[in-house]
Amino acid sequence: MTPLLEVKDLRVEYRAKGFHARANEVLHGVSIEIAPGETLGLVGESGSGKTTLGRAVLGLVPQSSGQITFDGAPVAPGLGKQRRALARDIQVIFQDPYTSLNPAMLVSDILSEPLIAQGRKAKDARTAVRALLDRVALPSDAERRYPREFSGGQRQRIAIARALALQPRLIVCDEPVSALDLSTQARVLDLLIEIQEQSGVAYLFISHDLSVVHHISHRVAVMLRGELVETGSADQVTGHPKHPYTKKLLLSAPVADPDEQANRRAERHRLVEAGM
Amino acid sequence: MSIEGTPIAIDPSTLATSHEGLARRFLRNPLGVVSLAVLVVVTLVGLLAPWIMPQDPNLSSLAMTNAPIGGQYLLGGDSSGRDILSRLIAAINVSMESALIVAGVAAVIGVPAGLIAGYFGRGFEAVSTWIFNLLQAFPVIVILLAIYSVIGSSSELLTAALGVLLSVSFFRLVRSLVIGVKNELYVDAARVSGLSNWRILGRHVLYVVRAPVIITASYIAGLGITLQSSLAFLGITNATVPTWGGMILEAFSNLYTSPIEVLWPAMALGITVGAFVLFGTAVRDTLEGPRVSSRRLKAPRRRTEGAALEDGGALLSVSGLSIGYPQGSKIRLVVDDVSLEVQPGEILGLVGESGSGKTQTAFAILGLLPESARVTAGTIRVNGANILNLPPARVGALRGKVIAYVPQEPMSNLDPSFTVGSQLVYGVRAVTRVSRAEAKKVILGLLARVGIADPERTFRAYPHEISGGMAQRVLIAGAVACNPNLLIADEPTTALDVTVQAEILDLLRDLQKESGMGVVLVTHNFGVVADLCDRVAVMKEGRIIESGPTREIFAMPQNDYTKKLLASILDDRSPLRRGNPGSTLAEKATAR
Numbered sequence: 001m002t003p004l005l006e007v008k009d010l011r012v013e014y015r016a017k018g019f020h021a022r023a024n025e026v027l028h029g030v031s032i033e034i035a036p037g038e039t040l041g042l043v044g045e046s047g048s049g050k051t052t053l054g055r056a057v058l059g060l061v062p063q064s065s066g067q068i069t070f071d072g073a074p075v076a077p078g079l080g081k082q083r084r085a086l087a088r089d090i091q092v093i094f095q096d097p098y099t100s101l102n103p104a105m106l107v108s109d110i111l112s113e114p115l116i117a118q119g120r121k122a123k124d125a126r127t128a129v130r131a132l133l134d135r136v137a138l139p140s141d142a143e144r145r146y147p148r149e150f151s152g153g154q155r156q157r158i159a160i161a162r163a164l165a166l167q168p169r170l171i172v173c174d175e176p177v178s179a180l181d182l183s184t185q186a187r188v189l190d191l192l193i194e195i196q197e198q199s200g201v202a203y204l205f206i207s208h209d210l211s212v213v214h215h216i217s218h219r220v221a222v223m224l225r226g227e228l229v230e231t232g233s234a235d236q237v238t239g240h241p242k243h244p245y246t247k248k249l250l251l252s253a254p255v256a257d258p259d260e261q262a263n264r265r266a267e268r269h270r271l272v273e274a275g276m
Numbered sequence: 277m278s279i280e281g282t283p284i285a286i287d288p289s290t291l292a293t294s295h296e297g298l299a300r301r302f303l304r305n306p307l308g309v310v311s312l313a314v315l316v317v318v319t320l321v322g323l324l325a326p327w328i329m330p331q332d333p334n335l336s337s338l339a340m341t342n343a344p345i346g347g348q349y350l351l352g353g354d355s356s357g358r359d360i361l362s363r364l365i366a367a368i369n370v371s372m373e374s375a376l377i378v379a380g381v382a383a384v385i386g387v388p389a390g391l392i393a394g395y396f397g398r399g400f401e402a403v404s405t406w407i408f409n410l411l412q413a414f415p416v417i418v419i420l421l422a423i424y425s426v427i428g429s430s431s432e433l434l435t436a437a438l439g440v441l442l443s444v445s446f447f448r449l450v451r452s453l454v455i456g457v458k459n460e461l462y463v464d465a466a467r468v469s470g471l472s473n474w475r476i477l478g479r480h481v482l483y484v485v486r487a488p489v490i491i492t493a494s495y496i497a498g499l500g501i502t503l504q505s506s507l508a509f510l511g512i513t514n515a516t517v518p519t520w521g522g523m524i525l526e527a528f529s530n531l532y533t534s535p536i537e538v539l540w541p542a543m544a545l546g547i548t549v550g551a552f553v554l555f556g557t558a559v560r561d562t563l564e565g566p567r568v569s570s571r572r573l574k575a576p577r578r579r580t581e582g583a584a585l586e587d588g589g590a591l592l593s594v595s596g597l598s599i600g601y602p603q604g605s606k607i608r609l610v611v612d613d614v615s616l617e618v619q620p621g622e623i624l625g626l627v628g629e630s631g632s633g634k635t636q637t638a639f640a641i642l643g644l645l646p647e648s649a650r651v652t653a654g655t656i657r658v659n660g661a662n663i664l665n666l667p668p669a670r671v672g673a674l675r676g677k678v679i680a681y682v683p684q685e686p687m688s689n690l691d692p693s694f695t696v697g698s699q700l701v702y703g704v705r706a707v708t709r710v711s712r713a714e715a716k717k718v719i720l721g722l723l724a725r726v727g728i729a730d731p732e733r734t735f736r737a738y739p740h741e742i743s744g745g746m747a748q749r750v751l752i753a754g755a756v757a758c759n760p761n762l763l764i765a766d767e768p769t770t771a772l773d774v775t776v777q778a779e780i781l782d783l784l785r786d787l788q789k790e791s792g793m794g795v796v797l798v799t800h801n802f803g804v805v806a807d808l809c810d811r812v813a814v815m816k817e818g819r820i821i822e823s824g825p826t827r828e829i830f831a832m833p834q835n836d837y838t839k840k841l842l843a844s845i846l847d848d849r850s851p852l853r854r855g856n857p858g859s860t861l862a863e864k865a866t867a868r
Contacts, residue, residue: 045773045775045776046744046773058464059467059468060464060467060468084471085470086470087468088470090468091469094465095461096461099461099462100462100464100465101462102460102462102483104483104484105479113466113469113471113479114469114470117469117470117472118470152630162469165469166469181629181630182629182802182841182844183840183841183844185846186844186846189846208773209774210774211846214846215846248775249774249775251778252775252777253774253778253803254777254778254781254801254803254804255803256802256830256842256845257830258807258830259827260806261803261807265807268778
């Protein structure tokens with residue numbers, strides 16, 4: 001099966017301000033593949049480059065070398081005209097549902113904007129908006145309200161509806177549940193899984209939380225300082241990690257069971273003493 | 277110290293309320309109504325001038341030279357025997373015109389230049405910034421005099437030139453606003469949706485810029501009238517058209533014989549310019565949202581003094597605590613009848629979701645509630661003394677020595693302009709009277725104790741030179757520096773990476789064991805509770821709904837909400853996602 005998205009040896013560097021400042025490379029040749037309908041979980045700590053990888057796939061950061069291929073065709077870097085046409089296929093859900101929705105726009109305008117940008121008629125867009133709200137289980141009167149009238153979980157549902165508007169084949173989810181409360185988090189993850197089962201959309205799911213990634217992903221990739229250290233099926237990476245960093249990451253996350261947590265703590269201390 | 281995350285934090289989205297709401301709020305502001313009314317009246321009088329002027333403004337009659345007030349000429353006559361009232365009215369249009377021209381020209385040049393420079397940056401930004409800086413460096417009046425000497429006394433051209441000179445205010449304002457908004461996630465989302473740059477500028481960016489531009493325009497309009505009048509006062513405008521500046525000039529030459537004449541044009545000028553400025557201020561007030569009333573609401577204090585129990589040596593004992601915030605004439609409770617106890621050497625976990633009141637409870641114990649908060653009932657006893665009854669100075673003395681605090685955001689709790697060391701030394705010396713050198717020795721020891729590899733270097737470092745995990749270690753070192761009995765830790769690991777979190781939890785556990793202090797750990801993470809806490813109290817909507825030893829709560833939660841929270845945890849016990857991508861629903865259901 002040809003992969004839906006293929007990233008090959010991607011390098012991204014941020015140019016530092018100033019005349020002779022050296023560029024700072026944050027991705028050192030990263031390669032990933034995502035099959036249609038698959039979820040690839042991307043785990044890493046802050047500064048590991050996982051968000052940059054997502055933004056490069058979206059065309060929001062320039063790549064210094066490497067190749068991104070979508071559905072067999074190479075993707076031009078940046079956000080040129082060709083990339084804008086690809087908007088129909090690659091969409092995004094951001095971490096912070098408070099700043100990812102324009103506070104000045106009605107929900108109906110937020111949801112119809114991508115449709116109208118892709119040349120749909122206003123009337124069609126309106127019908128589509130109603131279907132989208134229904135899809136993410138928000139009441140239909142939500143369209144006449146502003147984002148501030150909704151809770152964090154509801155706002156993230158609006159953001160999901162916006163991502164679904166163009167019926168994309170890949171959605172980059174950048175920490176979509178990190179800002180949410182525990183119980184809301186579980187409901188939003190279930191919604192994402194349900195949408196995938198019905199529409200066959202693929203996810204690049206970025207998170208720092210292994211348990212969240214484990215819950216939603218088919219395959220998991222672990223990033224450390226701009227490089228992938230381990231890739232494999234979700235069960236293999238979270239159940240039998242090979243790389244010592246993955247092991248440490250797993251053992252560092254506390255579990256909600258005092259006795260099991262004490263065991264994990266002891267195990268982590270052994271790992272640290274062994275030099276990781 | 278930050279008190280972010282309190283429920284009264286002003287919602288930034290109030291900046292963008294719906295239209296009707298804005299108009300209504302503006303009209304409820306007396307400043308807005310009065311300034312708007314003045315502007316409307318002045319404009320109307322100006323437009324109707326030909327019909328309502330009592331005399332021809334240029335008609336001079338020898339008999340009416342310096343005529344007194346109240347005769348045939350209502351406001352008297354000037355030195356040439358012309359009607360002052362008619363001339364005042366006739367001058368309105370010139371003033372309003374120059375206000376419009378100046379504000380219009382400045383906005384037409386400054387706003388688009390600012391939009392493009394801010395959004396696209398690069399070459400255009402560098403060149404335009406340079407040009408506008410140059411414009412600002414020119415002395416306005418001198419430039420206008422130079423232009424006057426070239427083009428003559430066309431007042432429209434002069435005011436237009438003034439507009440060009442003032443456009444730098446719009447440019448700077450718009451550019452900085454756009455730079456702020458272009459990195460917003462919703463702009464990124466619009467880009468990913470395939471919107472072109474121009475559409476993003478029109479839909480998302482322009483909206484943010486609109487209100488500040490209106491405000492600046494009204495200030496600039498006022499400034500335009502003032503400068504136009506100054507030019508007229510200097511005598512470099514067309515003398516056949518009456519202007520307020522020109523009238524002041526005439527009245528000036530006549531100041532000793534008829535001093536009252538200067539009053540009328542000065543008043544007209546002052547009132548109109550003032551109305552423009554106040555209008556801008558009122559618009560700004562409206563956009564900033566309703567101001568929180570600073571009126572102190574007297575809360576009914578339910579005294580529980582008599583019923584105070586002799587708590588058997590509890591380090592911290594909170595009983596019946598209620599905290600509310602005034603909302604209109606009522607008080608909305610965010611903490612409702614909360615009671616808890618911490619024994620020496622015990623770690624209590626205070627868990628709940630956002631808005632459950634856990635942070636408010638912690639801040640009440642620290643005596644750090646925001647100004648507007650009201651403790652409506654209850655007691656907080658630390659070592660037996662009710663801190664709610666103590667004078668603020670005594671509570672302040674308790675902090676640091678008896679109660680210490682570890683915050684959620686280590687970085688925002690260190691002052692970026694001082695070195696880590698100087699902040700810690702300051703803290704130690706505020707509590708104990710030791711010399712600077714001794715304090716430094718204590719701090720260096722503590723920094724080593726909290727696991728900082730090179731204490732000397734960290735001591736000399738500024739906060740931006742250390743990592744988030746290191747900053748949290750520094751703050752923990754500061755918190756335990758004076759051997760407190762009680763440590764309040766508000767989500768101490770939430771902002772940290774998971775591997776760093778594990779290290780900080782280890783550190784807190786070790787320090788607690790060594791010193792035997794009591795700890796209140798505020799968190800939303802049940803894993804952290806399981807790792808560290810002896811007892812747990814679960815909060816929901818301001819109440820404690822369940823509390824008990826950690827093991828019992830995890831093994832047998834009694835309350836439905838606690839059960840639901842524990843069931844939401846996605847650790848190894850939750851159903852895994854298996855099956856192949858693209859497989860059907862039914863296959864997946866069986867695979868689960």
